[in-house]
Amino acid sequence: MTIEGVQPPIDGTQPEIEVVQQTLESLGWTAALADANAVHAANGHRPARVVAEDRGSYQVIGQAGEQRASVTGRFRHETSDPAEFPAVGDWVAVETSPAGDTTIHAVLPRRSALIRQAAGRRTVAQVVGANLDIVFVVASLNGDLNLRRLERYIAVAWESGAQPIVLLSKADLADDTGPIVADVEGVAAGATVLIVSSFDGRGVDEVRALIGPGRTAAFVGSSGVGKSTLLNRLAGEERATVNEIREADARGRHTTTRRQIHRLPEGGLVLDTPGMRELALWDGQGLEQSFGDLDELAAGCRFSDCAHGAEPDCAVQAAIADGTVPADRLAAWRKLQKETRHHERQVDVLARNEERRRWKAISKSVGKHMAAKYGPDRWS
Ligand SMILES: Nc1nc2c(ncn2[C@@H]2O[C@H](COP(=O)(O)OP(=O)(O)OP(=O)(O)O)[C@@H](O)[C@H]2O)c(=O)[nH]1
Ligand SMILES: [Mg+2]
Ligand SMILES: [Zn+2]
Known part of the structure; x- marks a missing residue:
């Protein structure tokens, strides 16, 4: 299935400039990306967004419509890190040769990235989706709801720099959702919890409104929870x-079986992903980057081992009380710390050091996103 709505100009000429802008914006293009793209534009490269990947072959979409593309030999040669x-979801700088082959020269900085530890024996970072506004963590209300697993999903979603939202799906199969919602809110670390049904339509309009034109949302969660069904319902047709x-x-x-971004009629973008049982956080480095504001505040607590609960002179609680830090961020931080401690026992130190360098580059762009969102003084 391919993305619809962006067609190449029929006579092969360049579309008018306003049309181009509008098209890129509907794909999530921002002023910050335009800045980052300036150097590539000067080289005659065009921006495009990666909407699917198939073993090194990328499907990209931009002002020239949809194209197949692969990275240049130089890019491949100079990039040792799979996460780069x-x-x-990435924005890339592309060039199309006179013969019609499209090549990717560069990846523009990511403002958010959903990253998991790839399956397999080696500890490798895998970017599930880039430049996401929302990560919908989908879990089904029909029995197989595992709170521990959900908690890990939410932790990784928080870490991405996007807004995590929990979707409890198949509401039409559940009688009394009250107790389950309370349990889920207990592990949601401040993420909003919504109840949806693709069958009776409950919550679907809310999800649609949250995505909104030009915004990108990912659906993640175990196989069979109804991610693709919800996508089809939002699209109004079978995608x-x-x-x-x-x-x-x-x-x-x-x-x-593969990740793919789909375009909704209203202009929002949905990344449908294959069901993943686990979404593992593999390193604590991201914590320092994403929650640097809390780390800094904690240095001002009276006790160096302050747990930021009922301790006297707790700088973190003070910041929550005066509204500088949302209470849910403290909850999210705690959850992530717990998850990381658990995980650090599982990964070997060598691999972790390797990942640390990778993670730095990625989380730098996440930090920028956070700065834009929460103010530069606490995130720079
Ligand atoms: N009762 C009910 N069934 C649903 C709902 N949404 C999806 N289903 C059913 O759940 C099954 C799995 O749905 P999918 O959309 O394929 O699930 P998925 O999350 O995309 O699964 P993977 O692609 O394997 O990760 C199908 O039989 C759907 O008809 C719902 O809202 N209510
Ligand atoms: Mg599916
Ligand atoms: Zn404290």
């Missing part, structure tokens, strides 16, 4: 294949 290769879950244990069948 283009990922779905992605959907399959029955297994009767015996309510598990999904891993129907969606």
